[in-house]
Amino acid sequence: MIRVENLSKSFDGQPVLRDVSLAFVQGKTNLIIGRSGSGKTVLMKCLVGLLEADSGQIWYDDRDFSSLGFRGRRLIRKELGMLFQGAALFDSMNVNDNILFPLNMFTNMSHKEKQQRVDFCLDRVDLQNVHHLYPSDLSGGMKKRVAIARAIAIKPRYLFCDEPNSGLDPPTAILIDKLISEITSELNITTVVNTHDMNSVMEIGDTVAFIHRGALWWTGSRKEILHTGNNELNQFVYATELMRTIKPETRP
Amino acid sequence: MKLFYHIGRYFMLLWIIVQKPEKASIYRRQIIVELDHLGLESLGIVAIISVFMGAVVTIQTAFNTDHPLLPIYAIGFATRQSIILEFSPTVISLILAGKVGSRIASEIGTMRVTEQIDALEIMGVNAAGYLILPKIVASMIINPFLVVASMFLGIFGGWLAAGVTGVVPLGNFVYGILFEFDPFDVFYALIKTVVFALIIASVSGYFGFYTRGGALQVGHSSTRAVVFSSIYIIIFNLILTQLLLV
Numbered sequence: 001m002i003r004v005e006n007l008s009k010s011f012d013g014q015p016v017l018r019d020v021s022l023a024f025v026q027g028k029t030n031l032i033i034g035r036s037g038s039g040k041t042v043l044m045k046c047l048v049g050l051l052e053a054d055s056g057q058i059w060y061d062d063r064d065f066s067s068l069g070f071r072g073r074r075l076i077r078k079e080l081g082m083l084f085q086g087a088a089l090f091d092s093m094n095v096n097d098n099i100l101f102p103l104n105m106f107t108n109m110s111h112k113e114k115q116q117r118v119d120f121c122l123d124r125v126d127l128q129n130v131h132h133l134y135p136s137d138l139s140g141g142m143k144k145r146v147a148i149a150r151a152i153a154i155k156p157r158y159l160f161c162d163e164p165n166s167g168l169d170p171p172t173a174i175l176i177d178k179l180i181s182e183i184t185s186e187l188n189i190t191t192v193v194n195t196h197d198m199n200s201v202m203e204i205g206d207t208v209a210f211i212h213r214g215a216l217w218w219t220g221s222r223k224e225i226l227h228t229g230n231n232e233l234n235q236f237v238y239a240t241e242l243m244r245t246i247k248p249e250t251r252p
Numbered sequence: 253m254k255l256f257y258h259i260g261r262y263f264m265l266l267w268i269i270v271q272k273p274e275k276a277s278i279y280r281r282q283i284i285v286e287l288d289h290l291g292l293e294s295l296g297i298v299a300i301i302s303v304f305m306g307a308v309v310t311i312q313t314a315f316n317t318d319h320p321l322l323p324i325y326a327i328g329f330a331t332r333q334s335i336i337l338e339f340s341p342t343v344i345s346l347i348l349a350g351k352v353g354s355r356i357a358s359e360i361g362t363m364r365v366t367e368q369i370d371a372l373e374i375m376g377v378n379a380a381g382y383l384i385l386p387k388i389v390a391s392m393i394i395n396p397f398l399v400v401a402s403m404f405l406g407i408f409g410g411w412l413a414a415g416v417t418g419v420v421p422l423g424n425f426v427y428g429i430l431f432e433f434d435p436f437d438v439f440y441a442l443i444k445t446v447v448f449a450l451i452i453a454s455v456s457g458y459f460g461f462y463t464r465g466g467a468l469q470v471g472h473s474s475t476r477a478v479v480f481s482s483i484y485i486i487i488f489n490l491i492l493t494q495l496l497l498v
C-alpha cells in the first residue's frame with residue numbers, strides 16, 4: 001500500500017501537480033491515466049524520490065518516505081522496482097549482466113543461485129537466448145521486457161511502470177500489460193502503472209486514477225470508467241472511434 | 253555567483269562519492285575495469301607525444317644555448333629538467349584531461365540523459381559513488397605510471413634526436429641527463445600528477461553527472477569537462493610549484 005497526501009509540485013512557478021491525494025492498493029495493478037503532459041511521469045518520479053515534491057506526504061505502508069533522509073530512502077528503494085519510459089537498461093552491460101547487477105549489488109547469493117534467478121526472470125518475461133545481447137541489439141519491446149526482468153530480479157515489494165507499452169504493437173503491448181498484472185498478483189506487490197492506453201485500462205486496471213492538468217480528477221475501477229458523468233474523463237475514454245462504438249448510453 | 257553554486261555542488265558531490273560503498277567487491281572490480289579504460293588505453297598517445305616532445309625539447313635547447321660559456325652537457329641537463337618537472341606531469345595531464353576527461357563526462361552524461369543514473373538510484377545504489385569513485389581511484393593509481401613512462405620516453409626521444417641530428421654528442425648528452433639528478437624532482441612531479449588525476453576524474457565526473465537534456469548537452473558537458481579540468485590543472489600547477497619547490 002502506498003499513500004500520497006496533498007502532493008504538489010511546480011517547475012519555475014509553473015504548477016505541474018496540484019494537491020494530489022491518492023492510495024495504491026497492495027496486490028493490485030493501480031493505473032494512473034491522463035493525457036500527454038498531464039503530469040503522470042512527474043507524479044511517479046515524486047513517488048520514488050527522483051523529483052522532490054514541493055509539499056505533501058508519501059507513505060510506503062507505515063513509513064513516511066517524504067521525511068526520510070537519503071540513507072532511509074535507500075532502504076525503501078531496495079524494495080522497489082521501476083520500469084522507465086525508455087527502459088533505461090545499462091548500455092555497457094549485456095542482458096545477463098543487466099539483470100545480474102541488482103543481485104550482485106544487494107544479495108549474497110552464490111554465483112549459481114544468481115544465474116538461476118536471471119534465467120528465471122528472463123523466462124518469466126518470455127525471453128530466451130538473449131543473455132549475451134547488448135541493449136542496442138534489442139527491439140523496443142524486448143528492451144521493456146528485459147527492464148521488467150531487471151526490476152523483478154530482487155523481488156520488489158513495490159513496482160512502478162512508466163508507460164510500459166507505449167510504442168509497441170497491440171499484441172506485444174497486451175502481453176506486457178498481462179505480464180505486469182500477473183507478476184503483481186503472484187508476488188502480491190503494490191504496482192503503479194502510468195499509461196494513456198485505454199486497452200491497458202480495460203485489460204489490467206484494478207484501480208484507475210485520472211489525472212487532468214496535474215490534478216486528480218477521478219478515481220474508480222475499470223468498470224465504472226465507462227459510466228462516468230465526468231466530462232474530461234469521457235473525452236479521454238471515448239477519444240477513439242473504437243471506444244465510441246462501445247459507449248453505453250448514460251443518458252436516456 | 254554561478255561559480256560559487258558550482259563549487260558548492262562540486263564539494264557536495266564529492267561528499268556523496270566518498271560515502272561507504274554498498275559492496276566493496278563491486279567497486280574493486282570497477283576500479284580494475286577503469287584502470288584499463290582510463291590508463292592502458294592512453295598509453296599509446298602518451299608514448300607518441302613524449303618521444304616527439306623529448307626530441308623537440310632537445311633540439312630547441314641545443315639551438316638556443318649555443319654559447320661558448322655554456323657547457324655542452326647543459327643541453328641534456330635542461331632537457332631532463334624540463335621533461336621531469338613540467339612536461340611529463342603537466343602537459344601529459346593536460347592531454348589526459350582531453351582524452352580521459354571527455355570520455356568520463358560523456359559516458360556519465362549519456363547515462364544521465366538516458367535515465368540509467370535514475371535506474372541506479374531507484375535500485376538504492378549510490379550512483380555518484382558507483383560511477384565516479386572507481387574512476388577517481390583508477391586515475392590516481394594509473395596516471396603516475398603513465399607519467400613515469402612519459403619521462404623515460406621523453407628522455408629517450410631526446411637521446412634519439414641527439415644521435416640522429418648530432419646537435420649534441422651523445423656522451424655529453426647522457427652526462428647532462430645524469431648530472432646532479434635529484435630524486436625529489438620525480439617525487440614532486442608525481443605529487444602533481446596525483447592531484448591532477450583527482451582534478452580530471454572528479455571535475456569531469458561532476459559535469460557528466462549533472463548533465464541535463466539530451467545528446468547535445470552531453471556534448472556540452474564533455475567540452476566543459478575538458479576546459480575546466482585544464483584550467484584547474486594550470487591553476488594548481490602554479491600553486492603546487494610554489495608550495496613544493498620554493
Ligand SMILES: Nc1ncnc2c1ncn2[C@@H]1O[C@H](COP(=O)(O)OP(=O)(O)OP(=O)(O)O)[C@@H](O)[C@H]1O
Pocket residue numbers: 011016034035036037038039040041042043196
Ligand atoms: N524537469 C522539468 N522541468 C520543467 N518542466 C517539467 C519538467 N518535467 C516535466 N515538466 C512539465 O511537467 C508537465 C508534465 O510532464 P509529464 O512528463 O509528467 O507528463 P506525462 O503525463 O508523463 O506525459 P506523457 O504521457 O507524454 O509521458 C509537462 O508540461 C512538462 O513540460
Ligand SMILES: [Mg+2]
Pocket residue numbers: 040041042085162163
Ligand atoms: Mg510520461
